[in-house]
Amino acid sequence: MEDWNVNAAITNFYHKRKIQRQLTTTNMSKKQYWRGLEELNPTSQYTETVANEFKEDLPFGDVESIAEASTSRRDFLKYLGFSTVAATIAASCEMPVRHAIPYAIKPENVTPGVPLLYASTYIDGGEAVPVLVRTREGRPIKIEGNTDSKLTEGATTARIQASVLNLYDAARLKFPMIDKKESTWEAVDKMVSDALNGMGGAPLYIVTSTINSASTASAVAQFAAKYPNTKHVMYDAISYSGLLDANLACFGKRAIPAYQFDQAKVIVSIGADFLGTWISPEIYTRQYGKTRKISAKNPTMSKHYQLEGMMSLTGSSADERYTCKPSQYGAVAVALFNALNGGSISGVPASMTEALKKIAADLNANKGSALVVCGSNDVNVQTVVNAINNAIGAIGTTVNFGVTNNSKQGSDAEMNAFTAALSAGQVGGVMFFDCNPVYDHVNGKAIADKLASLKLSVSFSERMDETTDKCKIAAPTNHWLESWGDAEPFSGYTSMMQPTISPLFKTRPFAESLLTWSGNMTNQYDFVKAFWISKLGSQEAFDAAIQKGLVEPETMTVSGASFSGNVADATAKIAAIKSSAEGSPELVIYDKVGIGRGASWSNNPWLQEMPDPITKCTWDNYILMSPNRAKKAGAEHTDLNEVDREKKVFTLKANGATVKLPVLVLPGMHDDVIAVAVGYGRAKSVGMAAANTGVNVYPMVGKDAAGNSSYTVSTVEIASTGETYPLAITQTHHSYESKRPIIHEFTLDSFKKNPNELFEERKAELEHYTSPNGIVAHGGEAHGEAHGDAHKAEAHGDAHAAPTKADEDWQEAYRQNGTLYPTYDSLGMKWGMSIDLNSCVGCGSCTIACQAENNVSVVGKNQVLKAHDMHWIRIDRYFAGDPTKPDSIQTLFQPMICQHCDNAPCENVCPVNATNHSSEGMNQMAYNRCIGTRYCANNCPYKVRRFNWRDWNEADCFDGNAYSDGRRDDMNNDITRMVLNPDVTVRSRGVMEKCSFCIQRTQSAKATAKKQGRTMKDGEARTACQQACPTDAIVFGNVNDRESAIFKLRYEEQKERVFHVLEEIHTLPNVNYLSKIRNAEHLQSAHAEEGHAEAKKA
């Protein structure tokens, strides 16, 4: 220790670094992942753009202009002096008098400052999900999944997470209206009953989305009993009528079975985006996730084939993906059915023949544990898919008719009958509930034109949407967070709904209105209570059901149904489906993971600003195109398609409608497929966020021969307009580069053969620091000498002399030897997180959960364009493969959050020590200390820090400083601000922020344990993202606790798959990832040539 000198240490250190560099460059994997097309073929502009930490130049331009600036140094000092004095005067003003206002009479269970959780039910159309609502002082602030539910097991989606913001939407109707003028419920009641009595036998239609609430259905029945001319029509904006009708024909039940993805070893999806939007994505994602959990001890996982036209969220998770035109889904299904029976394959693209053979063989080999689903709304296609499922023994195993999914029950035929009757003048009156046909139905315009002539037109809507606008009476309903009710999303599985806040406005539940008009004056609560007491038997049973939120059977009934579909007829009809001419495009109309069918989601700023999982675009809809087609159509702007925000605008003509939309180029799209999302182009009265955002393409939806809505259009015209339009795409924001791979991916076979490949690679990479043969690594004693740090020598000697497991040894050695700085022990807690890239499907519910929990700001489109987006969780999307060959594209998602580095580069550069490290391994951010130099963001290798460029939330001490852009301004009114989590500071302008590991949650869990005088249990502190993740890809806990899930995962169960991003730069992240295992023969990233070969073969 005496002969230590600093130069020696530094020389040693740099020597090590040099060796490290060499290792880094030579030992590099040859894998190639790219986030965008430019990253694959970088241009100089791209390189320059990503090299800049901040997208725009700093306001004072270059150095020369400073020298020539008219503002002299003296002026600068004058202003400085003035502002100092001004600030002083401002600060020395008298303190305001604040008031502390207690409850007049405190409700029994409320303790201010302590959150209460209530079980309730999220509903959106027919979709119903059991949830827990976290309330603070009587206002709901966060939605969590109800883990007691045997259906969802607590899974949530981005929309469920965002639904709490809809409650506080300032655009909601605040009172009933007659002829757009404020009215009262008494006046509405009178007008409606007068109209009902004067109907004179003309039929009254109640048009709704799917209703699966038993109590609401009974209210409708009561109303119909009083007014016998009532007809109830259900339709779904995104129709599943074809599937339902096919099931009726094939199995005698017009119902959707409960699909059991968790029981399937082989999953084949023909155009069904079951992880993103198809029927019940939260449940399917949860089930699917279970089949993607893999470890060295148990190296099995499902095999997922996706056959589709556009690039969907589900397709991006697929092991093998093949593209075709959507008009060919039927042909593909028929070919697959034939292949299963050993028949020949015809009528499908040549590229698919081999694939279908392989799939058929796989399905046949896994009879009884395979599942085929299809997203088509064509009865015939679904009939063939049913036949396939029947042939592979899926009916009664993975396709369960014992329990049916009631989320979608709408009938396109009935809706068509209604619109026909309406056009023919055979309708007396109409009531719309939870639907918006004027906007989202093909016949919307016809409906809108006729509504004015009716004797009675009522819209039960929470806002002045397109349909309500045309109705005489607007009867606003409660948000589900304000309502009593129930839902039965799956037969036998009821989820109860209870209000968590008093109605904010003068609204009335739909059922209560119907009851009132049928002469039954009970209120919603009494009605629901009486209904359920009669069903459950007693008040106690009702109370228990409300408290638990669930009435579910112990075990799920699994049963099949006998198949009696007419495959031959269906096949014949499918053969008649016309595809677009070779080389001309087909249009797919789809709903997005965020915005969905539109409804109130269109005006949800969280969802509008959530980057779409695949395109990473916010705030707009657009025409998706493959790179090849874009080049052909002249849509590709330059090579800089993602760096340059301006996109070419095209006109799109289909089914008689014409729209103008920008083009977004997306690898993985079939070359003859273009796709546009619904849910955009809303009326101004829908709300600030919805207005002027995107274009409505519902009018382009077609009808097939059976009258069902068809979301694919074979004849479309596209033409360039020469205009451009900016799209706010986030993928190239916050980009970071490394010569080493940031993600690790293996095929299942290679993982089985050598599960330790990644582990050995890491070990070899860091060997220099960890092996006794290294240049300076001489064991504990020597480190102390080399670095002359008594603390370290001591720590090394004491605490780390004998790590219990050999695997920890080299990691610990790297921790100690890779740095000049001393290392510190975390004595009590040490928080760590693991993210499994294999079960992450990229759905984005973590992003929104984090936004809700941590008061993350919405910045608006203009600021997203400047890369000022604030999300604490960015889900990086990586492609591998050849962008010109859509079948070759493999996609990966990597949620990127603050890595909470133990040797954090951001901490060292903060001039005011606003960001520093906690003894629990958290990288802390003290907002009130931050002066906004942004050095930390510049120095963060992961690019996870977000800067408040503006005052997004009126959090500044100066009034009137808030940023407004016309779209996100709703976020700052007194109603919407009620969504803020009072345990998290709202950040003001000029400070940096980032993921905090949900410190408010860990602190609260620690406090509970401390107050009870016990140690913390594993899983007591859960981060918002972890709780929201439907596949449990995120594990969080105390790494110091050797019994914790995170410790076991890292050092025992999953140690082969663990890796840290940019581990070689010795940042020592407290977040680790688990490698992606793809159940495919080849990885496109493995070798460029191999990828090409694979693509050629396919």
Added chain:
Amino acid sequence: MAKDIKGFILLAVFLLTSTYFSYAAPDGKALFQANCAACHNPIKDATGPALKGADSRVPSKEWLYKWVKNSAAVIASGDKYANEIYNKYNKTAMTGFANLKDDEIDAIIKYANDYAPPTAAAPAGGAAGAPAPSDNTLLYTILTIVLLISILILTQVNKVLSRAANVKAGLPSPRDVPFFRNKVVIAVIATMIIVSFGVWLTNASEFGRQKNYMPKQPIYYSHKVHAGINQINCLYCHAGAEKSRHAMIPSTNVCMNCHKQINEYTGAATHPLTTLEGKSIDGTAEIKKLYEYAGWDPAKKDYIRNAKGEIKATPVEWVKIHNLPDHVYFNHSLHVVSGKVACQRCHGNIEQMDEVFQFADLSMGWCINCHRNTNVQFADNNYYSIFQKYHDEIKSGKRQDVKVSDIGGLECQRCHY
């Protein structure tokens, strides 16, 4: 033998843990005030009957014990006397005090039996007649000015005389430098400015702090009367202090638990209420203000209700004294429960304050200092068992105690997030 004990509701008796009365010999007065005073008066019928002579009214001593520990059970058993009492007092059940020992119940009854109402004390002559403490500022100011003037005069005189002497001796006089050119004067003034600026800067960090802040409240509520003289436990009203980050200001219905009965201030003789300015306060009038807020009709002895049967109560808009900035997270329950910090440590001798003022400056430095100097309840709380290193060090004698700072109590995100 006793006759009469009745029970009444105590809406929120969560505070009565045995720790508060683990004395060797039970202290009847303290026990009474901690447990019974909310509903009972020794000599007056209140929510429950007067306790004086209760032991002689009830059927037996054992009956009394049973009743106090679980009155509901006694009523349920069909006991005639118990039901009479229960009905007489509007069927409000008395909270069970299962943790009171028999000798403690005896002590309470003894206290009630021996209780004599306070006689009007002799007027506190001393306080009113005492002269105000003399203020010498004026005197010193005058003195300073006089001395400064005399220094100036004497200096001038000295100058004139020495010049005259120089003239007489034929010596040249030094040129007269005006004082504002005088380097010494300039140096002194400059130093003074710099120093005072420094002092001002130091004090500037006090901006926004409100130590000794004592605003006028909508109701003159004396903590001294409640927590001091009547020894009501802090946690009775501030129930959140054990459960939440907020200590909670009680809602008016909590006040009414006691003030349904206590409708006049009877302590004016022993403890006259005055404001800081010396204005005398009528306690009974202040209780009337409470009734206004609580929607209580003292004449009918019932709440005023609207058509729906809801009590017409309005919350009291207290002026908030202890203000922490929004970016500070402070949790009362952690400090009170696991830290075992007494209220007085941060709030001062609150039980001596008629009007509450802010005792500590609530600055970050003040917080940090306490975190540096305060021992964690390390051995007693199993939560800390994970800190193996400290346990080892304590065992080996290397360490005596564990401060809050040792377990991360100085880290930013303990309070700022």
